[in-house]
Amino acid sequence: MNxxxxxxxxxxxxxxxxxxxxxxxxxxxxDGVVGPGMGLNGLFKGEAEIVGxxxxxxxYFNENVDEAQAEIIEMIKSYEPDLFIAGPxxxxxxxxxxxxxIAKYVKEELNIPVLTGMYVENPGVDMYSSxxxxxxxxxxxxxxxxxxxxxxxxxxxxxxxxxxGMPSEEGYLSTGxxxxxxxxxxxxxxxxxxxxxxxxxxxxxxxxxMPIFDNVEPGKAIKDISKAKIALVTxxxxxxxxxxxxxESSSASKYGRYDITGxxxxxxxxxxxxxxxxSFANIDSxxxxxxxxxxxxxxxxxxxxxxxxxxxxxxxxTAVKSSLAFAEExxxxxxxxxxxxxxxxxx
Amino acid sequence: xxKEIEKAGITIVQMANLIPVAKSVxxxxxxxxxxxxxxxxxxxxxxxxxxxLRYKRVGWALDALTTEIEDQTLFEG
Numbered sequence: 081m082n083x084x085x086x087x088x089x090x091x092x093x094x095x096x097x098x099x100x101x102x103x104x105x106x107x108x109x110x111d112g113v114v115g116p117g118m119g120l121n122g123l124f125k126g127e128a129e130i131v132g133x134x135x136x137x138x139x140y141f142n143e144n145v146d147e148a149q150a151e152i153i154e155m156i157k158s159y160e161p162d163l164f165i166a167g168p169x170x171x172x173x174x175x176x177x178x179x180x181x182i183a184k185y186v187k188e189e190l191n192i193p194v195l196t197g198m199y200v201e202n203p204g205v206d207m208y209s210s211x212x213x214x215x216x217x218x219x220x221x222x223x224x225x226x227x228x229x230x231x232x233x234x235x236x237x238x239x240x241x242x243x244x245g246m247p248s249e250e251g252y253l254s255t256g257x258x259x260x261x262x263x264x265x266x267x268x269x270x271x272x273x274x275x276x277x278x279x280x281x282x283x284x285x286x287x288x289x290m291p292i293f294d295n296v297e298p299g300k301a302i303k304d305i306s307k308a309k310i311a312l313v314t315x316x317x318x319x320x321x322x323x324x325x326x327x328e329s330s331s332a333s334k335y336g337r338y339d340i341t342g343x344x345x346x347x348x349x350x351x352x353x354x355x356x357x358x359s360f361a362n363i364d365s366x367x368x369x370x371x372x373x374x375x376x377x378x379x380x381x382x383x384x385x386x387x388x389x390x391x392x393x394x395x396x397x398t399a400v401k402s403s404l405a406f407a408e409e410x411x412x413x414x415x416x417x418x419x420x421x422x423x424x425x426x427x
Numbered sequence: 428x429x430k431e432i433e434k435a436g437i438t439i440v441q442m443a444n445l446i447p448v449a450k451s452v453x454x455x456x457x458x459x460x461x462x463x464x465x466x467x468x469x470x471x472x473x474x475x476x477x478x479x480l481r482y483k484r485v486g487w488a489l490d491a492l493t494t495e496i497e498d499q500t501l502f503e504g
Binding site for chain 2: 100139142174177203206207294295296297298299301302303305308310311356357359360363364366370373376377383406410411414419420421422424
């Protein structure tokens with residue numbers, strides 16, 4: 081059998097081109113392996129080979145999805161691959177979204193098997209796990225060691241034409257698809273057995289997990305914005321210079337509250353965020369929290385007043401659990417201080 | 428965070444570049460920004476233009492806050 085031809089997609093970081101300062105690079109292709117592809121190639125044990133690697137900056141992809149996809153698909157086509165692999169992206173949000181989007185696009189356009197890998201909290205999972213196979217990985221590149229063998233193994237399975245098992249057996253994130261299967265016992269018996277286990281507080285596995293609906297009803301429209309008290313919150317990591325609270329550049333464990341009484345423009349601030357190029361926010365933090373224009377609107381009577389402090393954290397690989405805890409706490413203060421509305425900016 | 432704040436009964440608008448992400452996470456009122464590293468001020472333009480861009484988009488955010496909605500809505504002028 082001929083070797084399976086694989087094209088691999090990675091971002092600027094894993095290609096060794098650079099970090100956030102290079103996140104705006106346009107797609108490029110390189111023959112053969114680059115970065116983590118080397119590990120994959122070894123694991124393919126000669127049965128498959130990465131013939132080309134596509135590299136694209138995470139910001140470029142996400143800010144120019146249509147153009148990026150169009151450019152990338154042409155590059156991929158030129159290699160006539162049998163299989164397409166993107167990532168793994170771990171908990172890198174923009175990278176995960178890019179991996180999911182491009183894998184889905186390749187599947188639709190070229191009709192070849194595709195897969196990617198990422199951490200379950202990566203926003204790419206919510207957006208694309210029902211479209212493409214995603215191997216579940218840890219939340220950082222430290223889990224590369226276990227992620228690559230899982231991706232290589234599942235790649236071979238996809239190419240073998242063998243039946244794909246359940247997500248829990250194969251290690252991919254649920255695609256939400258249902259499949260008819262034959263089982264020994266009839267539904268009624270299984271249901272009663274499950275109920276008995278539940279009553280005895282024993283462990284049981286549901287056959288039909290309920291979807292989690294956690295959408296929130298939209299808040300009421302503000303009737304008179306010229307009287308409203310508006311608070312500013314950001315996940316863009318804006319802090320006074322020196323980052324007095326030492327908010328972490330990624331996986332933040334805290335948020336800050338910074339007094340802006342008498343502050344008309346955000347000079348003397350910087351970003352603690354490690355997930356995007358900080359230079360533009362450091363030069364002018366109004367680009368992330370638009371305090372300067374809001375002060376003018378306040379002076380003109382277009383809005384009531386700006387709340388006396390802004391809240392800031394770093395939304396970079398930060399656990400959902402942590403952000404929920406931050407929000408819960410700061411919301412209590414906002415309510416106690418009779419804030420009517422919030423403008424939240426994210427980067 | 429957006430959802431937690433909204434759940435508590437405070438009307439909130441999210442200004443973000445990655446609108447698909449904001450949408451999938453469940454933001455109800457959304458305003459697009461121009462980039463990830465500089466959401467509200469393109470460093471390649473004059474300070475005056477950056478200020479105008481911010482003023483315009485914050486205006487959209489205020490429109491969002493004052494508009495009654497039932498579903499997720501993107502406000503872009």
